Each structure stands twice: as C-alpha cells, then as structure tokens.
Amino acid sequence: MNLRDIREDFPILSQPMNGKRLVYLDSAATSQKPLPVIERIARYYREENANVHRGVYALAAKATDAYEGAREKVARFIGAASADEIVFTRGTTESLNLVASSLGGRLVSEGDEIVITPMEHHSNLIPWQQLAIANGTTLKYISLQKDGTLDLADVEETITDRTKIVAVAHISNVLGTINPVREIAAIAHRHGAVMVVDGAQSVPHQPVDVKELDCDFLAFSGHKMCGPTGIGVLYGKRRWLSEMEPIYYGGEMIEVVERYRSTWKESPWRFEGGTPNIAGAVGLGAAVDYLTEIGMDAIQGREQELIRLAMERLEEIPELEIYGPDAGHRAGLVTFNLKGVHPHDVATVLDAEGVAIRAGHHCAQPLMRELGAAATARASFYFYNTEEDVDALVAALMKAKEFFTHAVG
Template identity: 60%
Template sequence: MHINKNDFPILQQQMHQHDMVYLDNAATSQKPQVVIDAITKYYQLSNANVHRGIYELSQHATEAYEQARDKVTAFLHAQQREEVLFTRGTTESLNWIACTYGIANVHDGDEIVLSYMEHHANIVPWQQLAKKVNAKLKYIALNEDGTLNMADAQKQITSRTKIVAVAHASNVLGVVNPIKKLADLAHQQGAVIVVDGAQSTPHMPVDVQQIQADFFAFSGHKMLGPMGIGVLYGKRQLLEAMPPAQFGGEMIERVGLLDATFQPLPWKFEAGTPNVAGAIGLGVAIDYLNQIGMDNVQQHEKDLVNYILPKLSEIDGVRVYGPQAANHSGVIAFNVDQLHPHDLATALDQQGVAIRAGHHCAQPLMHYLNASATARASFYIYNTMADADKLVDSIMATKEYFNHGIRSFG
C-alpha cells in the first residue's frame, strides 16, 4: 500500500530539528489536505444552517450534510441511513445510550457487563447509570496475553444482564475483540451489545450487521476527519423506542405550550445546529479511506506490527503489553525498565518521535496490569517501516542516554 505523505501537510514539519515521526494515532490522526480543503470550501461557499432553509444555499448545505450520513451508512454496512446519528464523538455517543436506552431498560438488580480493557468513556457512563438505577457492574477478565477471556465472558453474561459494553479494539493492548461471539452471548440472554468502535473503525473493515452490534460508536478525528464529529449507530427498532438524548431546535416536529412531538429518525436525536462542516469532513475522510481500501489499511498496520514487535521485544528491559503480532492491532503499549513512560516520551520527542505516555484513559486496565502507566506507539496509514526503525533506534538511544549520561541524542 502506498500513501503519499505529502497528502498530510502537518507531517512535512520537523520537531526539535528532526523529521517528525507521528505515532500517536490512537489519540488522533492527522488530516489529509482533501479533508482540510472540504471544510474550508464549505465555510467559503456553502455555509448555512441545514434542513430548515428554503433558499438555495441552505439546500446545498443540507444535501452535503445528508450525503455524509449516506457515506457513513455504507462505510458501516448499516441497513438504513436512519440508523446513523451524528454526535460529537464516541464519548457523547456512549453517554447518549446510557442516559436514554440505559435509563429506560436497566433497573434495580440488573447487570451491566464491561471488560477490564475499556476506555473511561466506556466505563464511567455505565458507572453513573448503575448508581442511578441500583444496577450491578461486572467485568470480563483478560487472558495472560491481554486478550478477552471468553470463558469468563460466558460466566459474567447472565439472564440478569441488560447491557454488554465492550471495545471493538483496545486503545492500549492492541487487542481486537470477537464482537460477534460476544453479541451471541448477549443476545442469548436478552441483552444488547454496545460496541466502542473508536479504535477499530479507522483501521479495519466494519460491518455492524455482520458483528450483530446493537449500538456502535466511533469518532471522526481518529480516522482522518475533523474533531467534534462522531457517530452513533443503533438498530432502528431500538432507536425508535428510545427517547431523545437532548431537546431543542432541529429535532422537534410540533411544539405547544405544554408538550412537543419530535422528528422521525435520525433527526429526533440531533438537537440544535449540527456540526455540518465536521460531517462533510468525515465524509471526505471516508472517501479517502475507501480509495485505499480498508482491507489494505488493516494489512498495512499488520505488516508494521509484525515488523516492529520482534524488534521491540529484543531490546533489553522492554516489556510489551498485549498479544503477539498475529492478533495485534496498530496500537503497542510498552515500558522500559528503570524509565518512567513520561521520561521516555519526553526523550523520544527530542528525537522527533511523538508517542503517548500515561494511563491512556484506562486506569482500571493499568491497575489490572499492575502498571501505573505505559508508553504507547500507535500506527496508521502514513507510517512506514522507517518510522518503526526510528522508534526502535530512539528507544535504544534513550536507554543509552539515561544509563550512561550521553550528552545529547544527536
């Protein structure tokens, strides 16, 4: 797979007099020029509020906004466009489910099942729901290599389970979870499955019907799109039965002094002026990824991981978390003996390598792993074998620096 790095203006710059190697894609991806241009073009030529305007400019904006919904529908292989709701991102999408479907369907003594690898955005909303309705939170254990323990999943998901909420791919361990198998377990018990797709949607083909997701959430900014736009997919029959998460303009049909009726799907959930430019930018990002092919995106990252994992494992004192290369996404968490992850990340930054260090919004997982923090390198379509080599070389140079006090990294 060939990607022209010149498509990404930000990657042309240097950090600390080194060519920049950007390896924090799990936090956010960089944007190709075509996405930047599409957002600029909207504000220059088509900026208007959508849906309500009779005039031509508003109709153009509405058409572009709804075309973006159609692109998302096809990208996810959703059955109907009415099942695709625009949100601010994965976090808002998950909160919407908790405060609408969750409040209506989870009651005293019911169970919500998560896993130990979840991002805080897929933990805290369920904690708050459980407190409100006196439900019980349960967690699926992990195997030694960080993969989900499916025997324990079968044990944790019971007739009292109402919601199973699991990441499609971990933002720390690089694990890709067997969502279809989890969905089968949930559905056998009459529960719904909520999938956090923030780390899967940018990196692999997603078919929400094939994996039998009841709800699926992702963010645009992790897949070449702008910040502030995300998606909540839900099966139509579930969305139809749910109350809106927010109320106000755009989502109403009729308003009286004492009551109101709401628009049909998908607009009943999109209160207020939407992020039109964000949706358009996301649509163009999807076009860009489709041109590459999501199978090719996934294979490219597998090739990178297969290349770098053995090299990292050969470095004395480096511990890599998560499964072996064959089952690993482009996210790699690791630690170096005698080096705090923040010190390591600072030293790598001085060499032009941008990684993340900390708990990665996954404090329960860090506790489970008995690690206060980790370093994390995460790869995407514009990363190369040379970037992987630079990471390895920079870790080696950093170890040498801290062990022997070499004055600079050169």
C-alpha cells in the same frame, strides 16, 4: 495506490519537529488529516455555508445535501441498513453517553447486570458505572487473560439472563487486543441483552460491518479516521433508536411544540438538537471517501506489516516490557515501559528525536492497575507510517535506554 507514498497527502508530516523528521506515532489518540479532507472542509465554508434542514433557499438546500450526504456515506461505510441509523454526535464519548443516558435507565433496574471488560476506555466504563450506581444495578467485568485477551468461556460465564447491557471495545486502545465482538454479541443476544461496541479504534483501521457484527450500537469518532475533530457517530439499530428519548432539547429535533407538551422528529434527527457540526459532518464524509478509495483491507494489511515489524524490533530491546497479545492478535499499536524509567520521561526523550508517542494511563486507569503499571508509553501506527518510522522509534528508544542507564549510574 501505493501506501508507502501516501505520506505526501498529509501536509503536517512534512514539517520537521525539534530539528528532526516528524515521526507521528499517536494516531490512536487522533489521526492526521489528508489534503482532500482539509480542502473539502474549506470548500464547504467557501461555497456551501448555511444552516441545514429548514432553509428553502438554494444555498441552504446545498448545505443540507452535503450534510445528509455525509450521513449516507457513513451508513454505507459501516454496512448500516439505512442512513436513519446514523446519528451524528461530537465523538465516541458523547455517543456512548447518549445510549447510557437515553436508553440505559429504561433497560436496567435493581438486580440487573451490566457487563463490560477491564480494558475499556473511560468513555465506555464511566457511563455504565454511573448508570449502575443510579439504578442499583450490578456492574460485572469479563476476566482478562494474561496476554490481554478475552476467553469466550469467561464471556459465557459472566453474561447471564439478568444481564441487560454488554459494552465492549472492539479494539483496546492500550493493549491493541482485537476482541471477538461478533461472538460476544451472539452470547449477549441469547440472554436478551443489548450489545454496545466502542469502535473508536476499529472503524478507522479495519473493515467493520455492523450487520455482520450484529451489534445494537456502535460508537466511533471522526478525528481518529482522518476526519475533523468534534464529529462522531452513533450507529443504532432502528428498533432501539425509535425507543430512545432525546437528551438535548431545542431547535431542529422537534416535530410540534405546544405550550405544555412537545413531540419529536424521528431518529436520527431527534438526537441532533441545535445547529449541528455541519462542516465536521462534511469533513467526515470526505474522510470516508478517502479511506474507501484506499480500501480498508489495504489499510489493515499495511498496519499489520508495521506492527509485526515493530514488535519484532522492540522485543530485541533489553528491559522493555510490552503489554498485550502477540502481533498476530493485535491491531497497529504497542504499549510498553522501559524498566525503571517513567513513560513520560521516555516520551520526552523520544520527542527530542522527532518521535511523537503517547504516555500516561490512556484513559484506562482500571486496566493500568490490572497491568501493575501507573502509566505506560504507547506507539500507534496508521497507514501513513513507514518502516523508517519503526526504525526511528527503535533508535530513539535505544537512545533513551542509554541516557537513563548513564543517568542512574
């Protein structure tokens, strides 16, 4: 499959924006959706719509097969040992909160430690912060190097025998840093700690095998990997899922309900109380099929081509400050600031040129403070982007630089 022609699979990219060709560079926030995913969701509603698991009629069985089939696809996609290790959630945020709420309180107490990094998205910071406050637990941060990477020597120094949970982003949504989670997991396990990985920015962009990483939990979202919004995944090793209690109660997740006590189904169903997002799961399954057909190695390779080109071109722009490691040590996104110009103003000028980027603190306020920036601009690439998109980004930034230079002058 020629990735340079794949843009045609994404109908939204064919529409003009502000009279210009749409250059979508915000896939780290949410990806666009290809026709096979859009059509699969529509087919579910046209031909399969029924509630899952309990109905004995043929249409309900068809819906259940589609829903549980999606679970099987996701399990294969990330190398899980079994589909029973896949819990469907609303997204990465809910997945991480589920671990913190259900298991965290049983793991940590006063005097224990939770270890994270300064580059975490709020979704992988606040749940652990609040768990630490509630339990008198120490929240510790692995030091960040000047180039936005982690040094394993610092990891070794920070994780101790008192550490019960280590939670790290596989890829930073701000810096693009690819963290050595396999090595961090080995250190965590050596001290008896549980390893939680935020895979929101890695699962859509590169091959991920949970057995190879040896993480205990992995969280990610469907909407960042060509799937629909409102569906996400929590992978958990069977050992840990079996020890976790549900945090939502109601239909579907029960085994037996009596007047004064109840028992729960096995995982993953005990965590999916109520009617689940069936169409979302089916759409995610279609997205997995689509990405698998292209090949995650090919997707990662294409993004590396684009980020190398982008970094090379952006580094030529005077007064543009780029955050994070060099192109060889980052994923397909770049965060930057134009000296003396607020990133929201930069993004507004780029939008007028049809170039859609993100501006703000990117749900990473502690990292912004560490970088000495109130906010930044971010351009994030996916396999449907092209060299022409890089050219458009650079041209729009040059226009913004010229505009604000004259405006200030």
